Amino acid sequence: MNTREIDFWNKAGQPQVAPEHFNEIVATASDIAIVIDDAGIVQTVVVNPLNQTIGQLDHWINRDLKDFLGEDSQSRFNDLIADFRAGTATFTSAVEINHFDNTNWDFPIRYTFHATGRDGTILMLGRDLRPIAELQQRLVKAQLALEKDYENHRDFETRYRVLMESTHECLVLVDAASGRIVDLNSPAGKLLGTDPNSLTGRSFVGEFNEDKSGDFLDRLTEAASSDGSTSIKLSVARTDRPVAIFPTLFRAGGDRTLLCRLATEFSTDKGAADLSDDLGALFNNGADSVIFSDEKGVIRAVNDAFLNLCNAARTADVKNRSFAEYLARGQVDLRVLLENAARAGRMRMFATKLITKHGTEIPVDISTTYLENNPGFAFVIRDSSRSEVLREVPSKSNEDQMKNVVELVGSSPLKDIVSATTDVIEKICIETAVELTDNNRVAAAEMLGLSRQSLYVKLRKYGLIDKN
Numbered sequence: 001m002n003t004r005e006i007d008f009w010n011k012a013g014q015p016q017v018a019p020e021h022f023n024e025i026v027a028t029a030s031d032i033a034i035v036i037d038d039a040g041i042v043q044t045v046v047v048n049p050l051n052q053t054i055g056q057l058d059h060w061i062n063r064d065l066k067d068f069l070g071e072d073s074q075s076r077f078n079d080l081i082a083d084f085r086a087g088t089a090t091f092t093s094a095v096e097i098n099h100f101d102n103t104n105w106d107f108p109i110r111y112t113f114h115a116t117g118r119d120g121t122i123l124m125l126g127r128d129l130r131p132i133a134e135l136q137q138r139l140v141k142a143q144l145a146l147e148k149d150y151e152n153h154r155d156f157e158t159r160y161r162v163l164m165e166s167t168h169e170c171l172v173l174v175d176a177a178s179g180r181i182v183d184l185n186s187p188a189g190k191l192l193g194t195d196p197n198s199l200t201g202r203s204f205v206g207e208f209n210e211d212k213s214g215d216f217l218d219r220l221t222e223a224a225s226s227d228g229s230t231s232i233k234l235s236v237a238r239t240d241r242p243v244a245i246f247p248t249l250f251r252a253g254g255d256r257t258l259l260c261r262l263a264t265e266f267s268t269d270k271g272a273a274d275l276s277d278d279l280g281a282l283f284n285n286g287a288d289s290v291i292f293s294d295e296k297g298v299i300r301a302v303n304d305a306f307l308n309l310c311n312a313a314r315t316a317d318v319k320n321r322s323f324a325e326y327l328a329r330g331q332v333d334l335r336v337l338l339e340n341a342a343r344a345g346r347m348r349m350f351a352t353k354l355i356t357k358h359g360t361e362i363p364v365d366i367s368t369t370y371l372e373n374n375p376g377f378a379f380v381i382r383d384s385s386r387s388e389v390l391r392e393v394p395s396k397s398n399e400d401q402m403k404n405v406v407e408l409v410g411s412s413p414l415k416d417i418v419s420a421t422t423d424v425i426e427k428i429c430i431e432t433a434v435e436l437t438d439n440n441r442v443a444a445a446e447m448l449g450l451s452r453q454s455l456y457v458k459l460r461k462y463g464l465i466d467k468n
Contacts, residue, residue, distance in 0.1 A: 030125040032057070032109060038120040040065050040081050051128060054107065070098035070106060080113065084122060096129065108133060168298050168320060169261055174204045176249065176256035179217045191262055193238035204260070208234040208243075220258055224249035231263075264300070289381035292371075297323045297334045300376065309364075309383060311357040323379065328353035328361055329447070336436070336443040341368040341377055351436060354381065427462045430455070434464070 031051045035044040042065050045057045066074050100106045109126035116123050170188040181199050189196030192207050205216040223230040224247040231244040248259040283290055289306035293299050299319055312318050327333040333352050340347040347368040353361040367380045437443040445455040459465040
């Protein structure tokens with residue numbers, strides 16, 4: 001209630017603020033105050049003394065304000081002056097104007113326009129927008145940095161997921177504090193006998209036939225503190241399959257995590273899945289080399305006989321490597337072995353050469369068996385360097401053909417001799433490829449670098465189409 005019955009703002013007569021105080025109020029209530037006439041000529045400029053960034057603008061007085069406006073602001077200012085002259089101007093909204101000074105620096109100002117009632121002059125009260133613009137720029141930069149971090153996070157997440165799912169190793173990430181499974185890949189879920197998604201968040205020790213006491217995590221941590229070769233041997237709870245756990249401890253985001261690599265064991269003391277004790281002893285002590293691989297030919301396990309044959313010092317030197325690296329014809333030999341064994345269940349007496357660690361080639365005979373329970377292959381390799389008599393010698397017809405070619409020297413032009421020699425060699429190579437692939441025409445064509453159509457044409461040419 002106004003006890004003095006005086007309305008400060010609406011009292012008729014002179015303003016209630018003295019002129020000497022009114023200038024100070026205007027100067028401090030805005031960052032910049034400008035008085036212009038109806039032609040846009042600056043009459044007065046007052047800068048807030050608390051805003052030192054604008055500087056002194058006394059040189060604007062008696063000059064056209066358009067001289068200090070940016071090109072994008074001049075048209076808006078001209079429209080306002082024109083509306084003011086026509087008497088249609090409204091001063092209810094703020095207008096943003098960009099100033100451009102002779103010192104080659106610019107600053108944005110949001111102005112409100114006020115009629116003074118004297119000689120058509122206009123009072124412009126402005127707020128400096130640079131602090132807001134700087135804040136917006138910082139926000140934009142922060143947003144861009146956040147989006148970049150998010151993209152990097154997605155990039156690393158994708159690489160991590162691809163690496164986990166593309167490796168043949170069975171990998172499980174376990175929280176070292178709680179012992180619960182943080183993440184695992186598909187091979188690990190398959191080894192543990194269930195869907196990997198259902199294992200996330202469950203107790204790791206609960207997946208094994210193990211005492212559920214709290215010392216299991218301590219054993220894992222102790223094994224992880226070694227050189228990486230120490231393992232914990234357990235059996236899977238669902239399948240009773242023996243496995244060895246090789247843990248590695250690391251810290252990420254302040255939390256300790258165990259990376260556990262699960263490996264199946266082939267040993268006589270605990271046996272292996274679907275193998276009796278006698279087969280385990282044969283695997284470990286047999287004279288022939290034995291390899292177990294996955295469906296792509298990546299080695300899972302080998303016995304000592306194979307290590308001796310290829311001059312490898314440890315199982316780790318050959319494990320998780322492709323068997324093709326040890327074959328003379330590489331992927332060609334491996335595909336012949338895998339495709340024939342997968343189709344017929346087994347392949348016997350495939351003659352090729354084995355490459356040792358030092359590059360020596362050893363003639364061998366390989367028998368391959370497809371394993372259905374745990375999809376993969378078993379290879380039995382026998383050194384045939386001392387039993388060359390078992391290998392077929394060139395057929396009599398081939399020897400006769402070579403003699404006939406030699407007899408042409410001196411009686412026929414070189415061109416005819418070369419042509420005849422080419423046919424003989426081509427026939428011998430085709431016969432050899434067909435024999436090596438056990439009459440598998442697709443594999444023989446790939447071994448010779450021919451299409452199937454080209455191979456059939458040459459088989460008909462040399463009368464080999466019906467040869468068993």
